Amino acid sequence: MIEPGTTAPEFTLSDHRGKDLSISDYRGGKVVLCFYPKDFSPVCSDQLSIYQEVKPELDAAGVTLLGISIDHSWAHRAFRESLGIEFTLLADFHPRGEVASAYGAYLPDWGTTNRSLVLIDEGGVVRWVHEAPTPVEIPGANLIFDALSATSA
Amino acid sequence: MSDLTSASVPPFGPDDHVTGEGAEAILYLDLACPHCAAAWQRIRALRLRLCVRHFPVASKHPRAPALHAAAEAASRQRPEAFFELCDSIYADHGHQDDPHLWERAHRLKLDLDRFEGDRRSDAVVARVRRDFEDGIRAGITGTPAAFVNGGLISTGVPEALAATSAEE
Numbered sequence: 001m002i003e004p005g006t007t008a009p010e011f012t013l014s015d016h017r018g019k020d021l022s023i024s025d026y027r028g029g030k031v032v033l034c035f036y037p038k039d040f041s042p043v044c045s046d047q048l049s050i051y052q053e054v055k056p057e058l059d060a061a062g063v064t065l066l067g068i069s070i071d072h073s074w075a076h077r078a079f080r081e082s083l084g085i086e087f088t089l090l091a092d093f094h095p096r097g098e099v100a101s102a103y104g105a106y107l108p109d110w111g112t113t114n115r116s117l118v119l120i121d122e123g124g125v126v127r128w129v130h131e132a133p134t135p136v137e138i139p140g141a142n143l144i145f146d147a148l149s150a151t152s153a
Numbered sequence: 154m155s156d157l158t159s160a161s162v163p164p165f166g167p168d169d170h171v172t173g174e175g176a177e178a179i180l181y182l183d184l185a186c187p188h189c190a191a192a193w194q195r196i197r198a199l200r201l202r203l204c205v206r207h208f209p210v211a212s213k214h215p216r217a218p219a220l221h222a223a224a225e226a227a228s229r230q231r232p233e234a235f236f237e238l239c240d241s242i243y244a245d246h247g248h249q250d251d252p253h254l255w256e257r258a259h260r261l262k263l264d265l266d267r268f269e270g271d272r273r274s275d276a277v278v279a280r281v282r283r284d285f286e287d288g289i290r291a292g293i294t295g296t297p298a299a300f301v302n303g304g305l306i307s308t309g310v311p312e313a314l315a316a317t318s319a320e321e
């Protein structure tokens with residue numbers, strides 16, 4: 001997993017609309033990268049649903065949460081609509097898991113992104129990371145707010 | 154804006170919904186969640202002093218906020234009506250629209266006008282949201298979830314609570 005204090009690796013990925021987005025587009029604001037294994041899986045659905053419920057608080061804290069998995073933009077679009085979530089979802093589809101690998105959040109034996117969170121500050125520096133002990137363990141939304149509180153001083 | 158940093162689950166409070174006798178457990182439910190509906194049938198049969206709290210996940214279950222507001226509103230007329238409405242909703246989970254809630258309120262002999270006003274009131278919405286935020290701060294990531302002696306139980310909730318009941 002990438003270490004706090006390092007510069008967030010640059011990347012460009014297609015979002016759920018098929019539009020290319022770069023991490024540098026978000027410079028000047030805080031970003032949480034939410035790597036998750038698979039669209040439509042029960043655990044990932046629970047995780048993103050919970051985060052959706054606290055989106056007003058994330059917005060108020062000036063944080064943009066970006067979901068990233070190895071799924072294609074079309075799958076992201078359907079997943080997003082079926083779950084009623086408003087976050088941007090990015091497709092680390094081809095080469096498979098390349099961005100996740102750059103952040104140390106890819107499981108080559110599983111062929112999926114690992115369940116991991118990365119907080120990037122306004123200057124593009126990684127400030128906090130969380131790697132789930134196993135892919136089925138969801139990091140609570142409280143951990144994101146703990147990280148924001150701990151790194152905002 | 155609310156503080157959602159980590160915090161221990163709040164202990165039983167004066168405006169909590171509590172039923173039964175026995176070992177104490179706190180249960181966070183989503184009234185529109187099918188897993189909760191299945192778990193509820195088993196948990197209701199246990200000897201427990203059970204505190205039930207609101208955890209509606211609206212993005213996944215769009216009717217959840219309305220169901221929780223209805224249960225909270227019912228409790229304002231009779232405390233036990235909270236559990237009676239939970240029982241009713243979980244026992245017939247396919248009927249969650251407003252006319253179904255009116256029918257349930259009628260069967261529970263609630264004042265319908267007051268029920269309608271209460272379930273749409275800011276106070277009831279805030280009360281439901283308070284439980285939800287307490288659950289987020291305590292680390293809940295899905296429903297059903299329970300706490301026994303402050304420890305979070307995220308999987309196998311009916312089995313864990315059955316063990317808690319048996320240990321008493």
